[in-house]
Amino acid sequence: xxxxxxxxxxxxxxxxxxxxxxxxxxxxxxxxxxxxxxxxxxxxxxxxxxxxxxxxxxxxxxxxxxxxxxxxxxxxxxxxxxxxxxxxxxxxxxxxxxxxxxxxxxxxxxxxxxxxxxxxxxxxxxxxxxxxxxxxxxxxxxxxxxxxxxxxxxxxxxxxxxxxxxxxxxxxxx
Amino acid sequence: xxxxxxxxxxxxxxxxxxxxxxxxxxxxxxxxxxxxxxxxxxxxxxxxxxxxxxxxxxxxxxxxxxxxxxxxxxxxxxxxxxxxxxxxxxxxxxxxxxxxxxxxxxxxxxxxxxxxxxxxxxxxxxxxxxxxxxxxxxxxxxxxxxxxxxxxxxxxxxxxxxxxxxxxxxxxxxxxxxxxxxxxxxxxxxxxxxxxxxxxxxxxxxxxxxxxxx
Numbered sequence: 001x002x003x004x005x006x007x008x009x010x011x012x013x014x015x016x017x018x019x020x021x022x023x024x025x026x027x028x029x030x031x032x033x034x035x036x037x038x039x040x041x042x043x044x045x046x047x048x049x050x051x052x053x054x055x056x057x058x059x060x061x062x063x064x065x066x067x068x069x070x071x072x073x074x075x076x077x078x079x080x081x082x083x084x085x086x087x088x089x090x091x092x093x094x095x096x097x098x099x100x101x102x103x104x105x106x107x108x109x110x111x112x113x114x115x116x117x118x119x120x121x122x123x124x125x126x127x128x129x130x131x132x133x134x135x136x137x138x139x140x141x142x143x144x145x146x147x148x149x150x151x152x153x154x155x156x157x158x159x160x161x162x163x164x165x166x167x168x169x170x171x172x173x174x
Numbered sequence: 175x176x177x178x179x180x181x182x183x184x185x186x187x188x189x190x191x192x193x194x195x196x197x198x199x200x201x202x203x204x205x206x207x208x209x210x211x212x213x214x215x216x217x218x219x220x221x222x223x224x225x226x227x228x229x230x231x232x233x234x235x236x237x238x239x240x241x242x243x244x245x246x247x248x249x250x251x252x253x254x255x256x257x258x259x260x261x262x263x264x265x266x267x268x269x270x271x272x273x274x275x276x277x278x279x280x281x282x283x284x285x286x287x288x289x290x291x292x293x294x295x296x297x298x299x300x301x302x303x304x305x306x307x308x309x310x311x312x313x314x315x316x317x318x319x320x321x322x323x324x325x326x327x328x329x330x331x332x333x334x335x336x337x338x339x340x341x342x343x344x345x346x347x348x349x350x351x352x353x354x355x356x357x358x359x360x361x362x363x364x365x366x367x368x369x370x371x372x373x374x375x376x377x378x379x380x381x382x383x384x385x386x387x388x
Binding site for chain 1: 289318324328348351354
């Protein structure tokens with residue numbers, strides 16, 4: 001039997017593309033670990049990294065400088081590089097990056113640990129393939145002991161992005 | 175209580191506990207999400223260098239999961255088990271694939287591997303031989319195979335005991351790649367590169383292909 005429970009599916013059409021996609025009311029006491037999958041594109045413009053911001057129990061997007069992150073960017077055609085930071089206002093490249101419209105696409109699997117817990121930080125692990133440019137492996141943490149109920153995909157380049165975001169809870173059977 | 179209403183977006187009180195009858199009803203409605211369907215499984219018998227998955231339900235799933243379990247070879251050294259894709263029944267073996275890999279070795283060494291003009295996709299870059307402790311274990315996600323309007327993308331992670339010529343030092347590879355052609359991919363080939371002469375995928379090497387239900 002599957003241990004994944006589909007909690008939310010959000011599709012943003014290309015005609016309704018936005019630079020910040022916010023997913024509310026997906027984290028709860030029901031699950032400790034969540035799996036998020038995305039396929040993203042942008043309508044036009046230059047490449048844009050897609051960052052994570054969490055949404056707290058009051059419904060507010062957390063923009064405080066409490067995010068740490070570290071990514072290894074494995075470029076298909078050039079030297080690999082690290083993208084990392086501490087005390088940032090968002091976690092960069094958790095959702096990879098977007099470069100253009102179809103047939104390009106960004107595919108991501110991100111696991112989020114303990115977002116709803118008010119006594120622990122929220123951690124993430126991501127594995128990404130960003131179009132014909134690179135694959136990225138990364139980690140991040142929000143250093144707040146506060147309950148988070150949602151998340152958002154923030155386009156660093158303020159470019160309009162669209163696609164489908166699915167959120168699953170990982171059922172744990174004792 | 176599990177949520178049995180309009181799915182997805184069952185955002186409240188979905189503890190994931192379902193009775194068998196509820197599961198049957200959700201499956202019937204096509205709402206039992208997130209599980210894996212085993213599409214096909216193949217185990218090598220040690221006599222062939224290639225294994226093909228040619229019925230992959232690309233029109234059903236937009237995400238597939240492929241696993242390597244205890245995969246070995248019969249060659250003397252540097253054999254790799256790589257991936258090529260079929261487009262509408264035609265094997266793509268041109269230098270069109272793009273990919274990148276990071277290897278981390280248990281002795282602390284790291285390596286970058288990458289290509290934009292590759293004839294295959296490598297979830298592993300470091301060969302193995304026919305010694306019994308050497309093996310490749312991988313999981314590989316494949317996206318958009320059946321979508322003629324999109325490229326095909328893959329991500330993977332591998333755990334491996336490589337060849338004796340690399341001192342059999344445990345290593346992991348992680349990375350991803352693409353077939354940057356908007357086409358319908360309807361088959362997957364796994365093949366031994368036979369770097370040191372004719373060799374096969376060793377007896378007992380197991381491959382499973384799943385569809386990821388959304």
